Amino acid sequence: MKKNMLKDRICETQCGIQGDINVHMYDKMQCRLKNKGWIDTDNIIKAGINKGIALEIGPGPGYLGLEWLKKTSNTRLKAIEISNDMIKIAEKNAKKYELSNRVSYIQGDSQSLPFEDHTFDAVFSNGSLHEWVNPDNIFNEIFRVLKKEGTLFISDLKRDLSFFARWFLYLAAKPKEMRPGLITSLNAAYTQKEVEMILKKTNFINFSVKSNPIGVSIICVK
Numbered sequence: 001m002k003k004n005m006l007k008d009r010i011c012e013t014q015c016g017i018q019g020d021i022n023v024h025m026y027d028k029m030q031c032r033l034k035n036k037g038w039i040d041t042d043n044i045i046k047a048g049i050n051k052g053i054a055l056e057i058g059p060g061p062g063y064l065g066l067e068w069l070k071k072t073s074n075t076r077l078k079a080i081e082i083s084n085d086m087i088k089i090a091e092k093n094a095k096k097y098e099l100s101n102r103v104s105y106i107q108g109d110s111q112s113l114p115f116e117d118h119t120f121d122a123v124f125s126n127g128s129l130h131e132w133v134n135p136d137n138i139f140n141e142i143f144r145v146l147k148k149e150g151t152l153f154i155s156d157l158k159r160d161l162s163f164f165a166r167w168f169l170y171l172a173a174k175p176k177e178m179r180p181g182l183i184t185s186l187n188a189a190y191t192q193k194e195v196e197m198i199l200k201k202t203n204f205i206n207f208s209v210k211s212n213p214i215g216v217s218i219i220c221v222k
Helices: 020-035 042-046 063-071 084-097 135-145 163-172 176-188 192-199
Strands: 052-057 075-081 103-107 120-126 146-157 206-211 215-221
Touching: 020 063, 020 084, 020 176, 042 063, 042 146, 052 063, 052 135, 063 075, 063 084, 063 103, 063 120, 075 084, 084 103, 120 135, 135 146, 135 192, 135 215, 163 176, 192 206, 192 215
Parallel strands: 052 075, 052 120, 075 103, 120 146
Antiparallel strands: 146 215, 206 215
16 A cells, blocks of 8 residues: 555535634734735745736735736726635725725635726636636636736645644744644645646646745736
């Protein structure tokens, strides 16, 4: 029998992070990552997402999109979030960034994006892919709302990371109350091969999936 066989995915949640205590804990964790410079917008910008109007899926407390707005010019952002509790936190953070005039948060489910066809120059998301119950459907929804030659960038954890990478992430997760959630997220995450198989069933033809020590990154061009 093979050792260290990869376990099957265990779906995490379909309703995002809800409740005052949970969202404030998550906000505290993400704020810590932001203060350490670990909110990575560079790869989004390197993918060519640096102008026009973008859509963020699953913004949580909003730091990724707000950092992206801060680093780009003449850009606007719409962000769809399933948790209304999290939207309240994101709107407060947008005010702190003084970027409320460039971002709007919409409560909704990405399974059916509430936008017209060909609306966005780009779409990006971090840390939400593992929560997508029907990812092929969401990819097709993204394809629909992207303009021609628009770009999608997604990054997320991967399930098949090494023991040492898993242990590092576990120790780095603070407040420590977030650690059980990290484990469920890792158990729900996709591997590079699984993502590639999903994308082959979608309307995207031009795509690449890369693996790094802790996750996967996806670039698709319509």
